[in-house]
Amino acid sequence: MTRSVPELSLKAFTHGDAAQRAAFSDAMMRGLQDYGFFVLKDHGVPLELLGRAYVEAEGLFALPEATKRRYARGMRGYTPFGVEHAKDSGHPDLKEFWQVGHDPSPDAPADEPFEPNVWPDEAPGVRAAFSQLFGALNETGVVLLRALAPKLGLADDWFDDKVRYGTSLLRVLHYPPLAPDANPNAVRSAAHEDINFLTIMVAAKGAGLELLDRDGTWLPVVTEPTNLIVDSGDMLARMTNGVIPATTHRVVNPTVPNVSRYSMPFFMHPTLATSLAVLPSCVGEGAKFEPVTAGAFLDERLRAIGLKS
Numbered sequence: 001m002t003r004s005v006p007e008l009s010l011k012a013f014t015h016g017d018a019a020q021r022a023a024f025s026d027a028m029m030r031g032l033q034d035y036g037f038f039v040l041k042d043h044g045v046p047l048e049l050l051g052r053a054y055v056e057a058e059g060l061f062a063l064p065e066a067t068k069r070r071y072a073r074g075m076r077g078y079t080p081f082g083v084e085h086a087k088d089s090g091h092p093d094l095k096e097f098w099q100v101g102h103d104p105s106p107d108a109p110a111d112e113p114f115e116p117n118v119w120p121d122e123a124p125g126v127r128a129a130f131s132q133l134f135g136a137l138n139e140t141g142v143v144l145l146r147a148l149a150p151k152l153g154l155a156d157d158w159f160d161d162k163v164r165y166g167t168s169l170l171r172v173l174h175y176p177p178l179a180p181d182a183n184p185n186a187v188r189s190a191a192h193e194d195i196n197f198l199t200i201m202v203a204a205k206g207a208g209l210e211l212l213d214r215d216g217t218w219l220p221v222v223t224e225p226t227n228l229i230v231d232s233g234d235m236l237a238r239m240t241n242g243v244i245p246a247t248t249h250r251v252v253n254p255t256v257p258n259v260s261r262y263s264m265p266f267f268m269h270p271t272l273a274t275s276l277a278v279l280p281s282c283v284g285e286g287a288k289f290e291p292v293t294a295g296a297f298l299d300e301r302l303r304a305i306g307l308k309s
Helices: 018-034 048-063 065-069 126-152 234-241 295-304
Strands: 007-009 037-041 075-077 096-100 169-175 187-191 196-203 207-210 217-219 228-232 249-251 261-268
Touching: 007 018, 018 037, 018 126, 048 096, 048 126, 048 169, 048 196, 048 261, 096 126, 126 169, 126 196, 126 228, 126 261, 234 295
Parallel strands: 007 037
Antiparallel strands: 037 228, 075 096, 096 169, 169 261, 187 249, 196 228, 196 261, 207 217, 207 249
């Protein structure tokens, strides 16, 4: 029997009775444990917004390279083609991207140093589309963590203050058509695990996403473009002592047609001060990971993938 990533309806949790909410939490936990991924439908993110964000992304990445590079500001704005690489990979990924985070806010923790977001003058619709999408996916992430918390022996709202103003990022990715002289050892996104708690990805325009299944085979992750794809990252794996693993995944190079691929993952991070110590309900026979703050872990991983020197 062919395995496929489970598909869940968020409406069962947000609008369901106690039994439906519990069933959603159970199914979410199984999906993350069995695959590290699940597909989310009925998520409440406006479909008009998803479509508008993709239109704006196409226009943004069509700007001249010199124009885009004027907006390269570290973890905000533009990151040029060939800069990022997977941890332990010697070959840069074949992608460019734009990142958006929380704007500085008096409601954010005092020690959370949010950088200002960067907006291109040449693409005036980008700011509204990407900001609105960031906010909608951030709220979706808060809801998902509320669904997950009871499965970890936690109160429903345990994650709320840790992630609402965390160092989360919306990354709008462009994988250009494969060039004839492309490095034969490089791929659009080499095999890796995400750093964060959860990644919530708008189903991409273009195929290529694959996860490493538990039997060691690569399993394509395919769904309708109106759905979201959710996976668990290393921070959640540390806190749960591997009860919820971080699943390896990649984006393979195109064959036919050789066209651009656009993707919009939202990386849900906690605040820098959040402890990633193993949760009491997950210690079992002993903690496999040393306690560390989310900030220290993030700093280490950003250096490992070439986004911080």
